[in-house]
Amino acid sequence: MQRVINERDHVVEDMLAGFCSAHRDRVAAGDNPRVIVSTKGTQGRVGIVSGGGSGHEPAFVGYVGDGMLDAVAVGEVFTSPSSRMFLDAIRAADSGHGVACLYGNYAGDNLNVRMAIRQAEKEGIRVGVVVANDDVLSAPLADRHLRRGVAGEILMWKVAAACARDGGSLDDVLAAAQRAIDATRSVGVGLSSCVIPAVGKPNFTVEPGQMEVGIGHHGEPGQEVVALEPSERIASRMTSAVLGELDRADGTALVVLVSGLGATPVMETYIAYADISRQIEATGFTVHRALVGNYFTSLEMMGVSLTVMQIDDSLARWVDAPADCVSFQGLGA
Amino acid sequence: MSREVVPSLIGPEVVNQLAHDIAEAAPYLSELDGATGDGDHGINMTKGFSLAASRVDASSNLSACLDVLSGTLIDDVGGAMGPLYGVFFEALAAEASGHEWIDAATFAAMLESAVRAVLEIGGATLGDKTLADVLIPSLDDVSTRLAAGDPFDEILVSMSATAEQSRDATKDLVARLGRASRVAERSRGHIDAGAASCAVILQSLAVTLRRRLTVQPQI
Numbered sequence: 001m002q003r004v005i006n007e008r009d010h011v012v013e014d015m016l017a018g019f020c021s022a023h024r025d026r027v028a029a030g031d032n033p034r035v036i037v038s039t040k041g042t043q044g045r046v047g048i049v050s051g052g053g054s055g056h057e058p059a060f061v062g063y064v065g066d067g068m069l070d071a072v073a074v075g076e077v078f079t080s081p082s083s084r085m086f087l088d089a090i091r092a093a094d095s096g097h098g099v100a101c102l103y104g105n106y107a108g109d110n111l112n113v114r115m116a117i118r119q120a121e122k123e124g125i126r127v128g129v130v131v132a133n134d135d136v137l138s139a140p141l142a143d144r145h146l147r148r149g150v151a152g153e154i155l156m157w158k159v160a161a162a163c164a165r166d167g168g169s170l171d172d173v174l175a176a177a178q179r180a181i182d183a184t185r186s187v188g189v190g191l192s193s194c195v196i197p198a199v200g201k202p203n204f205t206v207e208p209g210q211m212e213v214g215i216g217h218h219g220e221p222g223q224e225v226v227a228l229e230p231s232e233r234i235a236s237r238m239t240s241a242v243l244g245e246l247d248r249a250d251g252t253a254l255v256v257l258v259s260g261l262g263a264t265p266v267m268e269t270y271i272a273y274a275d276i277s278r279q280i281e282a283t284g285f286t287v288h289r290a291l292v293g294n295y296f297t298s299l300e301m302m303g304v305s306l307t308v309m310q311i312d313d314s315l316a317r318w319v320d321a322p323a324d325c326v327s328f329q330g331l332g333a
Numbered sequence: 334m335s336r337e338v339v340p341s342l343i344g345p346e347v348v349n350q351l352a353h354d355i356a357e358a359a360p361y362l363s364e365l366d367g368a369t370g371d372g373d374h375g376i377n378m379t380k381g382f383s384l385a386a387s388r389v390d391a392s393s394n395l396s397a398c399l400d401v402l403s404g405t406l407i408d409d410v411g412g413a414m415g416p417l418y419g420v421f422f423e424a425l426a427a428e429a430s431g432h433e434w435i436d437a438a439t440f441a442a443m444l445e446s447a448v449r450a451v452l453e454i455g456g457a458t459l460g461d462k463t464l465a466d467v468l469i470p471s472l473d474d475v476s477t478r479l480a481a482g483d484p485f486d487e488i489l490v491s492m493s494a495t496a497e498q499s500r501d502a503t504k505d506l507v508a509r510l511g512r513a514s515r516v517a518e519r520s521r522g523h524i525d526a527g528a529a530s531c532a533v534i535l536q537s538l539a540v541t542l543r544r545r546l547t548v549q550p551q552i
Contacts, residue, residue, distance in 0.1 A: 079412040
């Protein structure tokens with residue numbers, strides 16, 4: 001595979017150097033170079049922290065900024081950050097009002113966050129967690145605690161950060177984040193594999209002419225492999241997967257996020273959105289706000305993910321609150 | 334009376350041998366990981382152990398060297414393996430502390446404490462298809478042989494054999510924890526990558542300890 005890199009074992013450090021240089025008005029590397037911190041600071045409010053493996057850009061670094069994340073821990077490609085990285089991100093985001101650590105449900109992240117919190121609490125920092133589990137096809141509804149966290153994390157961060165900005169306490173912020181992720185469902189469809197630079201070969205394949213429904217952000221196998229379909233049919237599979245678990249009685253307004261998985265032309269994310277929004281509206285839901293583009297990727301995987309959040313008035317207000325970070329701007333600003 | 338012991342001076346040698354053996358096994362570990370995970374287990378492990386080896390002070394004792402290894406895995410590696418092996422070596426280091434000579438009983442106590450630490454933080458039990466499926470039988474074997482009064486050398490040889498057998502036995506298990514659990518049934522038929530790296534670690538420890546075993550007259 002041809003890549004724009006230098007050392008394949010140094011891609012994360014090299015990316016962060018570019019990211020911090022390009023966006024030095026908004027972000028800076030912390031004392032720990034694997035922690036990226038917003039230049040805005042968290043004085044007087046709860047800090048919002050996340051983190052995860054690299055290869056999902058613009059997640060997680062692109063969401064550091066005003067009205068979003070205060071600090072993120074950055075792991076190797078598709079590998080959880082270390083507990084030290086999470087701990088240093090927590091330290092950076094704490095101004096005495098506590099820290100909400102909001103991340104995705106993966107074994108490595110769970111372990112490292114747990115260890116980081118143990119240490120943070122010894123230092124007198126109050127930390128609470130909410131673990132995103134929005135990927136509907138990664139486990140049945142009855143085993144929701146086993147589901148992976150994917151692009152729904154972005155909406156969870158947005159809500160929690162807005163609540164913190166409103167002066168919410170740590171408990172308020174955690175409750176808002178939990179409510180946001182509980183109201184959020186995602187699904188991904190993969191049309192091709194991806195290659196971790198240091199590994200140099202794909203560890204899974206999607207055969208030409210096929211697609212994997214429910215694929216994970218690291219190529220975890222999905223629900224089924226089927227023949228490639230037009231956008232309209234892909235949209236229909238994704239829409240029914242996410243709407244199937246929502247009750248219209250709880251509200252009909254949705255925030256809809258369609259993300260390419262890395263290799264998908266932005267043009268195609270809009271083609272998918274056209275079909276998705278039509279089908280969503282045909283089922284009696286309405287689109288309160290749409291986000292379309294590359295929000296949460298998987299290296300150069302071809303495909304799209306759909307995330308919907310069912311909103312009430314307070315979730316709508318928090319989603320619409322101003323935010324200004326590299327990859328998420330303009331909302332209500 | 335006499336007893337078989339290793340000097341705590343072997344610390345740097347233990348870590349260097351571990352780094353060497355992990356690097357040598359890296360392609361195999363990555364291959365195993367690729368079957369159910371993302372194929373980078375060997376790469377991440379090699380990075381962590383090599384970094385630790387480069388940080389070890391040649392004059393440090395076993396406990397101090399294992400502490401450096403533990404710190405590196407916890408601070409710099411990440412993933413699930415960083416903390417799991419991090420607490421493993423942290424507990425080994427704590428139990429080795431204060432011992433100028435390590436005998437079979439001390440080693441068994443070190444291993445018991447290390448296995449307990451991993452199980453506590455990882456939450457795995459026997460049969461989940463994780464490194465616990467190598468750690469638990471290996472520790473049982475060491476404890477049984479120690480109680481039977483077997484020589485230290487034989488205990489180490491037996492631990493290596495048990496680690497290898499229990500690693501191979503993970504092939505027939507279905508993953509219930511960790512990333513491989515996402516593919517559940519698809520994990521059957523593949524040796525677990527964590528179990529494999531765990532066997533490499535136990536065997537590497539046995540190799541270095543056996544090389545430096547000496548018989549010390551007991552007063």
